[in-house]
Amino acid sequence: MIKSKAAASPYLVWMVIFIVAPLLIVAYYAFTDASGNFTLENIMAIGRYSSVFARSLLLAAEATVICLVLAFPVGYFLSRLRASKQHIMLMLVMLPMWMNFLLRTYAWMSLLENNGIINTVLGFFGLGPFRMINTAGAVVLGMVYNYLPYMILPLYTAMTKIDNSIIEAAQDLGASTLGTFTKVLLPLSGPGIATGITMVFVPSVSTFIISRMLGGGSNLLIGDLIELQFLGNSYNFNMGSAMSLVLMVIVLLCMSFTSSFDEQEMEGVM
Amino acid sequence: MKSRHLRLLQRTYVVLIFCFMYLPILVLAVFSFNESKSRTVFTGFTLDWYKSLFTNRMILSALALSLAVALVSAVVATVVGTMATVGISAMGRKSQLFINNISYMPVVNPEIITGVSLMLLFVFLQNWASKFDVLPDAFFGLPTLLIAHITFNLPYVIFNVSPKLRQMDSRIYEAALDLGCTPRQAFFKAVLPELTPAILSAFLICLTYSIDDFIISYFNCGTLQTLPIAIYSMTRKKVSPEINALSTIMFLVILSIILISNALDSRRYKREQGLGKAGEGR
């Protein structure tokens, strides 16, 4: 069609300088020590923090699964509404997403504290104050709360493409509700599930705000560690870059698992 | 009977989920009117926190900076991104795939890695430039913020505009050429109007992501503070209900934007319906 590749040249230059080069620099720092000599020490040293990586992966996985389970019925319900209603409901789902992320997490602090609102309300019923904040559970709750809309949207998008007639046909052919669910609904919403998992797992595994505000600084996640190396107490660019590199590899591995996403899906969500 | 119960269950469930999503925001809003500083015990009604919010210099200057950075970076990203989409669509399949995969990186990468990698790049450039006296000393600050925001906005523009470009009927462009336009005229008069909805929505998305961005800005802001960074530093100190007031105001602004855009959309929809019916009537 339009034959001017030159139009893309400013972007290509930008891309090389600000997307490719930074990642190369991260790799450079990861494999050198403070004086610039090549070393594998940083990567080896990551073994010491294996518990942090394990914890991050575990909590992120928990949050992703919970989000998936919670969001699936919502996505289905929204996709079956009338078109005009869908629009409004979609906006209502996305509204919390547009509120500032920090404020949303901060709001949970006042809810979960020992003398917080939830404990106060429970106190009216005589139930003892529960220790909710500064636990791993609070961190998972924060992740689920913040990223639930990111799971609802792709599921909804995928399910709107599933025509009602397919489900009716399955039921006509004698499938039970469970059968319809597992053999028709689940496979057809596959792309949506894959996108949703990606959009929840990746931010969850790398967050540091949620663990800092709701985790009390003792449930350290990968994001916290990296932040410590660059702007925090343990000023060590090489170590931090090594951790970032390992994090990227982990994320790439997870993406290869949900590799059925393609550009069309991502565009639909955005 | 059974399906009716199922429907009721479904509705209740969705209502519960919505309650869950809006509960913290409502709590923040309620306590923004609280007389005492307590975040958990409501003592009395007052608008004091809203008043002091409007005299809080730190927040006001952070808000101004956020808006300025968002606007500039959104405009630049939209222009460069649209040009890039056009250029990329003219390339071969393999080049397209390659470039798209690389463009994906800021989207798919965790934000902390994008932020950290950009910071390392700027540090590296700083060290290199200090030998030449070419770049200003205070590199970190507005320049780095803008560059960082443009960088993470560009992929969203590309991935918003390219499907529209692909869907577009290429014959429009060729028809314009046939009717005597130069390629450039054809682009601006025939192609661009078709892409405008996608470009506008890309612009809005860039604005939103830019105003809300915390992690990437946190690593690249230097001495400046954008609104999320200002909020973050407020939550690390003795907390003042001004934060609650701020969040309530932001919530109301976003809500009204949504309602207005919804009203405009439905009016356009009804108009198109009306035109359609008028067309059918003929």
Place this chain on the structure above:
Amino acid sequence: MKKQLRALFCAALVLLLSLGAAPAALAEDQIQVTEDISVSGDYDWKRFEGQGVTLNVYNWGLYISDGSEESVDVISAFENLTGIKVNYTTFDSNESLYAKIKSGGVSYDVIVPSDYMVGKMVEEGMLAPLDYSNIPNAAGIGAEYLGWPFDEENTYSVPYMWGTTGLIYNTTMVQEAPDSWADMWDVQYAGNVLMFNNSRDAYAVAAKKLGMSLNPASVEEVDGVIEELKAQKSVVQAYVMDEIFDKMEGGEAALAPYYAGDAITMIQDNPDLAFVFPKEGVNFFVDSLCIPANCKNKEAAEMFLNYMCEPDVGLANCEFIGYSTPIGKVWERLDDELKYSEIAYPSQEVLDKAEAFTTLSAQVNSALDTAWSDMKSYDEGGSGWMVLVFLILALAISVFNIWHRVRKKLRNEY
């Protein structure tokens, strides 16, 4: 160090005995900036007016009287007086201050590091020597607060505030008043103990508990004390810095170590709280105003330093943040409650047992940093094996994926 502490106490005594009349009326050569602040007229404050100068000031959180809670707004007064705009941002630990400045590219004009951090920055050439002809008010600082080992000639630093650490506790949440750092390891307070969120202050608490110096001399010492911190983890509710205000005032925790000046603020807001100097000894610190080496406008920065040493400004700051002042004139004009407060101006006995931080050698420092990361990530459960499981899982999944895709491709070929 001890000699200086004793001199400090003597100076305090002398000041106490020689209560002069506080300046009631405006002296002839004073400029009235706001109703609470008047500055010396001898200085050319308006030098930079109208030139569009901006100063980037980087200070601790809640460490200046900034107009919140009906305090005097010292920063706006400076802007009105001099026409220089102030971009005021905060940090919460010396280490994050260091990280921000060391990476280069950021240009702050005024920073406020603590004693050992001043020493470290001087060693690494990160600070600019001060021109005292631009800071005449520094003469108001008592001689016993100058000449610390980290900057013996005060070439690079002007003392801003001094203080000590100590133990804050909620009287309604403890059985008996704690009196020792060891109480913070007590299992009866499990989940109700807060801890410093920076390496040196936390190390100091653990070291004092073990009866050791809070300045480690060797890597082995570091490891030994960090083990103690690891043991404490099960009891700690959270690692905090300034978040402690909300937590203690809200009755969320029973015990917390923090700085004396902040304790005064917290006790004002929540009378249930009390403060004690643990018997093993506390940390004595001096925070100083410094100018980074890459500062753009050194003269304007020095003007700010001079302004901070003004008695009225120092008074406003002291009254708001509660820390202890090194400026004689300021101390004289304090409220009796603050002036004779045991917390802000502790007895000689406490000062004798107090120890200040020294700048650690690079090797010990990096060992401490690494050990701190280790301690924070330490998990008593020991879930290192989980990583192996995850790696195997990930490998299996990607292998399955590739096999699946290969099969699909083969199938499609038919």
